[in-house]
Amino acid sequence: MTSDGGIKIPSRLPLLLSHEGVLLPGSTVRFSVDSPRNMQLVSQRLLRGTSLKSTIIGVIPNTRDPEHDTDDLPTLHKLECFERVGNDWRCRAKIPHTYPVLYRIGTAGIAVQVVGSNWPKPHYSLLITGLCRFRVSSLLKERPFVLAEVEQLDKLDQYTTPATEGAAAEDEELGELSKKFYQAAVQLLGMLDMSVPVVAKFRRLLDSLPRETLPDVVASMIRTSNKEKLQVLDAVSLEERFKKALPMLTKQIEGLKLLQKTRKMNPDNEKRVTNKSGVFPGRQFNLDGEDEEEDGDDAVALEKKVHGANMPDAALRVCLKELKRLKKMPQSMPEYALTRNYLDLMVELPWSKSTKDCLDIRAARTLLDNDHYAMDKLKRRVLEYLAVRQLKTSLKGPILCFVGPPGVGKTSVGRSIARTLGREFHRIALGGVCDQSDIRGHRRTYVGSMPGRIINGLKTVGVNNPVFLLDEVDKLGKSLQGDPAAALLEVLDPEQNHSFTDHYLNVAFDLSQVLFIATANTTATIPPALLDRMEVLQVPGYTQEERVEIAHRHLIPNQLEQHGLTPQQLHIPQETTQDIISRYTREAGVRSLERKIGAICRAVAVKVAEGHRVTKTEDLIPESPTQQGGKTLSSLSLCVTVLILPPAIYTSTYNGRVIREFLQMTRLIAVLKVCSVAGEKEGRQGSSQGSADSAYQTVRHSSVISQTS
């Protein structure tokens, strides 16, 4: 970087195209970067580079309207539309207003800080200190980021040369200009409050910096529009720069004088000096020079939400305190996103939002009976529990815990209870949880901290009286990160849970309205203290007959619906279900049976989706009732009968009619008999046809069974 001609910037610079503000040499500006090209520049150049050179980038003001900005850049030949005239560049041809012209002059800067954040969308925040002006000679590449050949315009030595020496070399006119400028700056300072940090900094810089750097530094510090800053950036010659910046300074002085005059007339406003009076901007402007008030609006909206969330006093106090901190933070600060997320969660939580219970014991009984076959003991206890709730709404406990083998319907009973009460349902799977922060959340000081599952669940359902199903409490683990079962003790204890404190929230949340139901496969592994807080209800396995009934009442209709089939397309006789249960499932519950039925449905779905047409049904069915009726066969609708046969018998009797997909999925062998329902005219199909079909199926079934035996 150093040569005989002074300090040099690299001749090839990656360019950051910025809508946000204008970087002038000697100033430090924070840029928020979110466009794809600029993001690539940060991730591939700034974050990967290890040398000082790799931290130097060129900042080019993007003068295009941000709303209509596209991804395309002006190409090389477009840049060649310009020609050099003396020290300046002129356009060869008249360029239309909308023509995408890349700004030719920019500021090389050194990236002193890079902060990444994912909120509200992925972006980087760059703190860049301007070094010197450059002019883009040619664009070398456009992707992944813009790389350009540049020509350095300012000397970098001026910042290292002491103020007095720099001033000595100036010619007369320039000396006069710089003197005027310095005096104006001192006059401005005299009108400001020195206790304000930015004013004090301005004073320090004024005395220590060489005079030729003052126009850039002052223009970037005082309140100027981006258009004005661009004029200063464009002024390559020092004289022109002074000429452009001086009016800005005098404008500020005039403005302040006017303000002081009005204050004298209205002494109440005397205290309000400095920054708010508009001399120094808090942050950079957009290209139109309008200062955005978005931040303020956002904070005001959030404050409104905080007040409208109906939270208890303690929570409200914490929120207001956090909100106050948030207002003082710059958006680019990593903590801003954390505080913002916290406040968002606090306002989203259902502090006082609940659903109204619509409990009718008769309706509850019907609903439970409709949803579940058998399970009489369990249903009776659940109804007792609901009846007591109906009589005494503020019932504290007990917490019901359904214990039984897998697939006996514990979870689905929990869901039914929520439905009967008209409450929101939320399932919290506790299997394998071995960190207590899963239940209680992380403290906010941790990186990536989150609330626990209870608070998350409440946020999801949006009411404070849902039914929470704590699934698989017997499978809670223990680790160095604490014992989640111990954390659950507070949650499940009706005497304590009105002030449950999640570590992330750090304020108490009332869980007393939440109805907790737990499920487990065994009580052996449930910690005694936890078991003691629950009333255990055993859910035994089902008998063969019960399973057949469950299959026909619930599982088959459910599976048909899930696979988009109609009962006309697939009919599974009771005997077949019995066969499936006794030969292909060995379980206490009905989950495996449900899977087998699902497999049959899938196989049939393939056939139906293929638009399976059987023109010669006699191939499949030796004697079809429709043929017996002497009707012409057509494939107006499909009726499929599934018969289950052991493989050996199947091969000997029904060779060649195997549905491969079905065979691969299960070890069942299904013989699909596709029977075209006959009918010369569509209108003639009716209930008589349905009964013919079922009669036919019975015939078919018995014929196949007789062949197997």
Ligand SMILES: Nc1ncnc2c1ncn2[C@@H]1O[C@H](COP(=O)(O)OP(=O)(O)OP(=O)(O)O)[C@@H](O)[C@H]1O
């Ligand atoms: N008596 C029943 N009536 C109707 N369907 C039932 C019955 N028992 C179980 N099922 C059905 O069986 C399936 C499995 O039930 P569920 O998931 O509730 O079992 P579970 O006991 O919670 O199992 P796990 O202990 O493995 O969590 C569900 O689709 C459910 O609807």
